[in-house]
Amino acid sequence: MPEKPKLAIYWAASCGGCEIAVVNLHEKLLEVDAALDLMFCPCLLDTKKKDIEALPDGAIAVTLFNGALRTEENVEMARLLRRKSRILVAFGSCAKGGCIPALANFTTTDELLATLYRDNPSLDNPEALIPAGTTSMPEGDIHLPALLGRVLHLAQAVEVDYYVPGCPPESHQIWNVIETILSGDLPPKGSTIGCGTLTVCDDCDRTKEDKRITAFRRSYEFYPDPTACLLEQGLLCMGIATRSGCGAPCTKANMPCSGCYGAPDGVSDQGAAMVAALGSVMDIGDTAGLSEEAIAGRVDAFLAAVPDYAGLFYKYTLASSTLGGRVGSSKSTPLSPPLSGGKCSAPPLTRGGREGLTQVPDCNLSKQSGEIAE
Amino acid sequence: MKIGIYFCNCGSNIADKISSAAVIEAARSFPDQPFVNILDFICSEDGRLRFEESLKSEQPDRVVVAACSPRDHEATFRRCMTAAGMNPYLLQMVNIREQVAWVTEDPQVATDKAIRAIRGAVGRVRLQQPLERKQLEVCPDALVIGAGPAGMKAALSLAEAGRSVVLVERTPFIGGLPVRFEELFPALECAPCMLEPLMGDLLHGDCAGRIELMTMAELVEVTGFYGNFIAKIRQKPRQVSLHDCIGCGECAAACPATTMNGFNSSASERKAIDFAFAGVLPNAPFLLEGVCVRSKGEDCRACKDACPMGADVINLEEVETVVERRIGSIILATGAGLYDAAHVPGMGLGSLPDVYDALQFERMLSSTGPTSGEIMTANGSAPASVAIIHCVGSLDEDHNPYCSGICCQYAFKFNHLISAKLPDTIITHYHRELTVPGKEAHTLFQQAVQNTNTCLKRYERITDLAVSLADDGRLQVSAHGELEPADLVILCPAVIPAAGADSLSALLDVSRDSSGFFRELHGRLDAAQSTIKGVYLAGACQGPMDIQKAMLAGMASVGHTLAGLQPGRIIEIEPITAEVDETRCAGCRLCISVCPYHAITFDTEQNRSRVNAVLCHGCGTCVTACPAGAINGHHFTNAQIMAEIEGVLK
Ligand SMILES: Cc1cc2nc3c(=O)[nH]c(=O)nc-3n(C[C@H](O)[C@H](O)[C@H](O)COP(=O)(O)OP(=O)(O)OC[C@H]3O[C@@H](n4cnc5c(N)ncnc54)[C@H](O)[C@@H]3O)c2cc1C
């Protein structure tokens, strides 16, 4: 019997949801197993990194790589799996666009670590210990992989063959992806697969009318009409700017789409598309005779209902967006040689490509007092 | 792809600052290595000829002209392209004169800037596609909204010139404000008599066949543009056929339901089916639905049974309809109303008896009004003294900052008419300013000044005046603390735009000024045009004015319509429009309300939006709004714009 093609499923900076989505294939998993040899999946199997290193290049038929790239180790594994795989799939929104881990790009790593390990009200860390780098313990040294200055999506580190969107990808779409790959009838390299070609509105069977929104509202404020378009009811439903294919489970559950399938083809920036669309249908009332200040005041009052633009519009795509992250944060350090003394520094803003990797700073675990916050 | 760059020296305008030699050198590294042709004054006759000859001999696939602003000569150079047998949309202009040469000191910097801009244009022009202009014959007919003096004059004059006109009036009668008046300043002509010939011609004259009069009607939607508007008009039911009714009034006599008559300042009664007031045209009653006992479930047909002209004249089942008309231009003649003087504290309007605003008093003066022309107080006696308060809510930052211009004149008209009927009555004018301009207004003013029973008193601020009830039950006016009795008080409130001007402005996208009147394209040069092409303004809807000016304004709007839209004229439709990519549209309907020209419709069967290329102005609003990236802006595609930016930033 000929050897089955090898399948790897790897997680980088991710929550494990993608693995659960794979497991949700249920009995279809038997078919997957019949066709492919799932030989690497840290969540489910005990294969080690050295086992992968031992494989000849290109030995793995397909790697479904989920998670964003947060640490040097994530990048190392991405490079290794790229080398060993014939098809590398950026699987899920983290690998495709950075997703929630990439929202960290709105702060520097210094700020991030300070918030997580020092200034967090639920922490008790009187010595202000920040985990990083190498720590010597009586039992020996402990190594922690260094944080990258910025969270990257997979294609910013290695060449990606296909993208599968979703947080996590819907199981029926995962099956479609596997069938496509098994069929050998593959779309052009770089395509997004396991999804539709339109927007979530196409999946969503609510009644749509012409749109003019008189106020933004949030889910906790009211029970939306289950048949009318949520956006028309003032909820910030991202469905209009989100790729179809999920089947609109959220709007079917009377919740607005949060946009996890990312932008459809032809739209380069999901958040910007959403902002442009909402700006076009926000109805601030009759402005005849109003001063510019008064009009600006109305717009401000309208927008006050949106507490977190970035988290709303770029929840799944910040790393791959035109925006990329925050520019000129007071604490972001310019590109410089790796710092010693336990300081993490962020490389400057990068837009795709691999520049972000060339300067991976070294972070040492040390007792950091006021240093970080300067 | 062969690309030609035509660089215009514009005499020394460009040549002094931008080195054409450097541009030639730089062009070697541009994509497709375009050839560069340096010319002097491409826009001149000689320049255009040489440009065209070069296009014919070189036969480039795409052309960049680096010269002046496209606002100056894009059309010129596009015509040259056409003359040379090329599609004019394969041209891209770069404004290296206004945007570079004229505003950049250092020639080195200017040259570098020009090279970048030209490189951007080359990047963009490579992606430009040939586009075809559509041709459309204009519709010479007009829609006139409002049948007051201005609208009637416009409608009749257009019909006389052979044009078909739809005249939409929201009240049940024509004539606007003045048909409700008795006599008019400056010459004290009888108002209904003066307007009668005009109204008669409009209804029954030789050209009446070309005027479709719709009373009790309102515009509800307009799509399209100059030369080709589609208007939707809501026709409310009158329940009486204008065609068959002879105006005998038998129905009103038979009707059991009564209410107060709003057209008589609610100072007299009317029946549910009745005339607005005696003598109105068209001479037919109309039914007030809410007042008719049938609306309360009763099965009355008294009016129908009383009609001597048969059972078809009154149709109690008639319902509202919406009709559609194609027209080429729209004349707004919606006129004016009066500021609600109840907003001005101390004037007593609505709270004290015998305090009237000017329109209410005009009705009292009118022989068709509630008192049949008798000037009387609420208790039926003739007033021994009358106070006329000018400038109520005009020339007043707290209300309306402008002078309403006509009130002083009708106030002195009132003075004359009161004195004529009640010679012993004392009349006091409280005025802030006095406005009696022109060659005619002074007559009535002088008469008032010379009238020994008349007194003119100036006040500073309206708050210096107060109307109140004295202990003896008579009205009194206190001015700067000084008390004066008055049996009747007439207020002259500011003239404001007619109610509903705001929704019309939204519907047509026509701007209004800070006072709410329709804004003229230019207050001096183009005072009959609105800010939207093909929508004209006439009469008091653009500012307070008297009947003379309203009639003239009506004629001015006719002038524009006749000059611009000759029958048979062809207009070309710009091909720079938006188009929905049906394979990408998910039918969210977000674009529909975004289009300022109502050019997008939704195809419910296909579940896709569709842009009407004739209505689309190519503004690009929907292109940016579409969250699915499903709308392309021809000639301004994302790829073209990105290529241009990349070329500039390279
Ligand atoms: C108290 C008073 C006394 C006056 N006395 C004199 C005088 O003696 N001499 C003189 O020269 N001028 C006088 N004027 C001024 C005169 O009334 C105006 O100059 C004249 O009415 C302007 O004519 P118009 O056609 O512009 O507007 P209007 O007469 O106001 O007519 C506008 C018409 O449009 C209709 N309309 C409004 N909105 C709509 C809509 N949305 N859809 C359809 N129809 C609509 C209205 O029903 C009305 O019939 C007086 C004005 C006032 C207020």
Ligand code: SF4
């Ligand atoms: S016309 Fe006379 S009454 Fe009217 S606002 Fe002007 S000054 Fe005052």
